[in-house]
Amino acid sequence: xxxxxxxxxxxxxxxxxxxxxxxxxxxxxxxxxxxxxxxxxxxxxxxxxxxxxxxxxxxxxxxxxxxxxxxxxxxxxxxxxxxxxxxxxxxxxxxxxxxxxxxxxxxxxxxxxxxxxxxxxxxxxxxxxxxxxxxxxxxxxxxxxxxxxxxxxxxxxxxxxxxxxxxxxxxxxxxxxxxxxxxxxxxxxxxxxxxxxxxxxxxxxxxxxxxxxxxxxxxxxxxxxxxxxxxxxxxxxxxxxxxxxxxxxxxxxxxxxxxxxxxxxxxxxxxxxxxxxxxxxxxxxxxxxxxxxxxxxxxxxxxxxxxxxxxxxxxxxxxxxxxxxxxxxxxxxxxxxxxxxxxxxxxxxxxxxxxxxxxxx
Amino acid sequence: xxxxxxxxxxxxxxxxxxxxxxxxxxxxxxxxxxxxxxxxxxxxxxxxxxxxxxxxxxxxxxxxxxxxxxxxxxxxxxxxxxxxxxxxxxxxxxxxxxxxxxxxxxxxxxxxxxxxxxxxxxxxxxxxxxxxxxxxxxxxxxxxxxxxxxxxxxxxxxxxxxxxxxxxxxxxxxxxxxxxxxxxxxxxxxxxxxxxxxxxxxxxxxxxxxxxxxxxxxxxxxxxxxxxxxxxxxxxxxxxxxxxxxxxxxxxxxxxxxxxxxxxxxxxxxxxxxxxxxxxxxxxxxxxxxxxxxxxxxxxxxxxxxxxxxxxxxxxxxxxxxxxxxxxxxxxxxxxxxxxxxxxxxxxxxxxxxxxxxxxxxxxxxxxxxxxxxxxxxxxxxxxxxxxxxxxxxxxxx
Numbered sequence: 005x006x007x008x009x010x011x012x013x014x015x016x017x018x019x020x021x022x023x024x025x026x027x028x029x030x031x032x033x034x035x036x037x038x039x040x041x042x043x044x045x046x047x048x049x050x051x052x053x054x055x056x057x058x059x060x061x062x063x064x065x066x067x068x069x070x071x072x073x074x075x076x077x078x079x080x081x082x083x084x085x086x087x088x089x090x091x092x093x094x095x096x097x098x099x100x101x102x103x104x105x106x107x108x109x110x111x112x113x114x115x116x117x118x119x120x121x122x123x124x125x126x127x128x129x130x131x132x133x134x135x136x137x138x139x140x141x142x143x144x145x146x147x148x149x150x151x152x153x154x155x156x157x158x159x160x161x162x163x164x165x166x167x168x169x170x171x172x173x174x175x176x177x178x179x180x181x182x183x184x185x186x187x188x189x190x191x192x193x194x195x196x197x198x199x200x201x202x203x204x205x206x207x208x209x210x211x212x213x214x215x216x217x218x219x220x221x222x223x224x225x226x227x228x229x230x231x232x233x234x235x236x237x238x239x240x241x242x243x244x245x246x247x248x249x250x251x252x253x254x255x256x257x258x259x260x261x262x263x264x265x266x267x268x269x270x271x272x273x274x275x276x277x278x279x280x281x282x283x284x285x286x287x288x289x290x291x292x293x294x295x296x297x298x299x300x301x302x303x304x305x306x307x308x309x310x311x312x313x314x315x316x317x318x319x320x321x322x323x324x325x326x327x328x329x330x331x332x333x334x335x336x337x338x339x340x341x342x343x344x345x346x347x348x349x350x351x352x353x354x355x356x357x358x359x360x361x362x363x364x365x
Numbered sequence: 366x367x368x369x370x371x372x373x374x375x376x377x378x379x380x381x382x383x384x385x386x387x388x389x390x391x392x393x394x395x396x397x398x399x400x401x402x403x404x405x406x407x408x409x410x411x412x413x414x415x416x417x418x419x420x421x422x423x424x425x426x427x428x429x430x431x432x433x434x435x436x437x438x439x440x441x442x443x444x445x446x447x448x449x450x451x452x453x454x455x456x457x458x459x460x461x462x463x464x465x466x467x468x469x470x471x472x473x474x475x476x477x478x479x480x481x482x483x484x485x486x487x488x489x490x491x492x493x494x495x496x497x498x499x500x501x502x503x504x505x506x507x508x509x510x511x512x513x514x515x516x517x518x519x520x521x522x523x524x525x526x527x528x529x530x531x532x533x534x535x536x537x538x539x540x541x542x543x544x545x546x547x548x549x550x551x552x553x554x555x556x557x558x559x560x561x562x563x564x565x566x567x568x569x570x571x572x573x574x575x576x577x578x579x580x581x582x583x584x585x586x587x588x589x590x591x592x593x594x595x596x597x598x599x600x601x602x603x604x605x606x607x608x609x610x611x612x613x614x615x616x617x618x619x620x621x622x623x624x625x626x627x628x629x630x631x632x633x634x635x636x637x638x639x640x641x642x643x644x645x646x647x648x649x650x651x652x653x654x655x656x657x658x659x660x661x662x663x664x665x666x667x668x669x670x671x672x673x674x675x676x677x678x679x680x681x682x683x684x685x686x687x688x689x690x691x692x693x694x695x696x697x698x699x700x701x702x703x704x705x706x707x708x709x710x711x712x713x714x715x716x717x718x719x720x721x722x723x724x725x726x727x728x729x730x731x732x733x734x735x736x737x738x739x740x741x742x743x744x745x746x747x748x749x750x751x752x753x754x755x756x757x758x759x760x761x762x763x
Contacts, residue, residue, distance in 0.1 A: 032686075037705045058704055073686055074704035120756035121683060 013057030016129025033065035033072040084108035093235040096260035097334025133169030140347030154338035154353040217265025240330020282354035331359035371731025378572035388609035412615035421555030432578035436565035437467035447587035448510040462714035492523030506537025516548035521654030522671030531560035550621035573617030577610035633669035670730035679753035682706035
């Protein structure tokens with residue numbers, strides 16, 4: 005196959021490109037320039053896409069003897085990922101920008117351009133298994149990225165190659181070290197790449213401005229504090245609430261109402277939900293028959309729980325078999341078919357609209 | 366491999382490689398007083414004399430530098446500092462926005478860090494700067510430290526009439542620098558006849574080595590040094606002379622200038638065939654820069670090897686990538702430090718719309734170019750453009 009290897013400058017995409025070359029594919033390396041103001045040097049594990057990252061990717065491509073180019077996707081990224089991220093917080097939701105980037109940039113803008121230019125697919129360093137059009141969890145449970153790929157449709161998956169899903173992250177670093185790549189020991193990036201200082205709250209303050217409002221206790225209806233903007237909160241959040249309540253029991257964010265700028269907090273028991281309603285789903289394979297017995301994962305790095313899924317008015321109604329806490333609107337509900345042998349299979353996903361106790365949703 | 370990026374760098378001439386290899390085997394610092402030093406000094410001074418002869422300058426006006434970027438920095442900053450020191454009213458720089466970044470970024474640094482003001486010259490739609498535009502921008506010249514206009518544009522090949530520009534600058538007492546990196550060996554360049562005060566040239570654009578260049582600086586032109594040290598070059602530039610590189614630079618320049626007329630005609634004929642062939646295969650292609658047969662001051666109005674083309678609806682970097690995959694090497698305008706292709710600032714300065722600037726490609730032919738190179742481009746250009754157009758301009762609608 006003729007492949008575009010999306011090379012971030014990190015160890016995963018370097019090894020993915022190397023494995024694609026060794027498998028005999030005709031590979032061209034591409035580094036995506038996503039930031040409009042590119043820092044010269046990266047600092048530790050924070051962010052990516054600095055000039056130094058582009059240079060790291062170029063070094064690996066040169067060792068592999070493959071062509072290498074930088075594609076400027078900064079405008080698309082700003083619009084589809086960064087602006088979306090800000091708008092979601094402004095609407096009281098908790099977005100996942102990595103998922104959005106996979107959906108709109110890597111396996112849309114980049115894949116479309118690659119295919120128009122005569123390539124068959126895009127190879128990336130994501131930790132997930134993809135074979136016969138079926139997307140499954142990585143063998144490395146701690147590094148599994150199937151959740152942020154769950155949004156990809158069957159058509160997008162047909163244009164994707166993930167060589168790393170059948171190996172652990174440690175093995176990836178070993179392969180890089182065996183080949184002498186300097187990126188073998190480069191730290192993993194774990195922050196949001198367009199917020200390199202890691203200060204999401206500060207970033208949102210700059211974009212949205214301060215908009216103070218009350219923090220209300222769900223039990224008593226009393227105003228127990230004031231906040232600088234609803235964008236500083238996510239459902240289930242416990243720390244940094246800045247409130248004073250009579251009893252000493254911890255409070256969690258239950259609800260965010262951006263129009264009245266009200267943040268509602270409650271006790272641990274009040275955060276439990278067992279029904280989730282979603283927007284329009286996307287499917288990684290065929291549309292399932294209803295009701296669907298499956299597992300659902302409701303946030304990155306969260307555990308998957310058994311559920312029964314039905315359809316209602318274009319969205320999904322997900323009945324959780326066990327009560328969950330901190331289910332935030334805006335997050336993706338990714339449905340899995342459990343498979344201990346081959347890896348849990350991704351069925352599809354939909355964005356959480358609201359969640360609550362079954363009778364109240 | 367079809368190499369059509371001679372304006373980026375061109376293969377070294379065999380005689381330059383031989384001269385350089387011979388010198389590399391010798392010991393001697395041209396500033397040392399013993400026999401080895403004297404021998405190195407003699408070789409360096411012979412090279413200086415050859416370069417002066419080839420460029421229409423006096424040997425004492427030839428200052429060796431590390432290349433075009435250093436020469437441009439030294440001329441722009443050094444002349445600005447010296448002229449302002451002599452008269453503090455002189456804080457203005459008059460410069461074309463189509464200059465190479467070595468000039469543009471030097472000017473912008475002076476504006477940001479050293480109190481300079483800049484007046485941007487009007488650039489003709491075909492890329493050249495006229496004496497009338499310079500005269501208007503200079504005004505009475507009292508507050509102008511220095512003017513800088515390139516002899517020939519590196520992207521779209523436009524040649525300006527430096528004789529007329531120098532006369533316009535001198536009419537109001539302003540010195541003028543010209544970046545002639547692309548011009549030497551391609552079009553007639555004579556420093557004395559043109560009257561320019563400072564001229565930048567470099568070796569690797571005409572068959573010499575990288576890292577060796579010249580600033581021709583008139584003896585009466587004041588210029589404050591950038592590099593301080595041994596003062597080797599008229600106390601304006603310090604650093605041990607790279608005798609081997611200088612020797613090869615002189616051989617390459619002499620050879621290139623001597624063979625210019627015959628080579629320019631041959632390269633221009635190849636370039637004309639390339640452009641005509643592309644026009645036939647991709648009828649809506651747009652030629653950027655001056656007409657192929659334009660004339661400036663009795664010489665070519667366009668660099669003989671330059672073909673700068675816009676392919677509407679296609680992105681320059683997609684075209685470059687597809688041609689590269691077909692073994693054809695050419696260039697888009699410029700790239701940022703991370704390697705992102707940027708729309709040509711030269712086309713934008715000449716008034717082109719951003720889409721035309723983003724869809725452009727530069728083929729630059731040189732001394733090793735052949736009919737086979739032209740044939741190779743014509744064999745693939747139509748399907749390449751069609752495919753790049755399918756990938757669109759990276760827009761939402763695409």
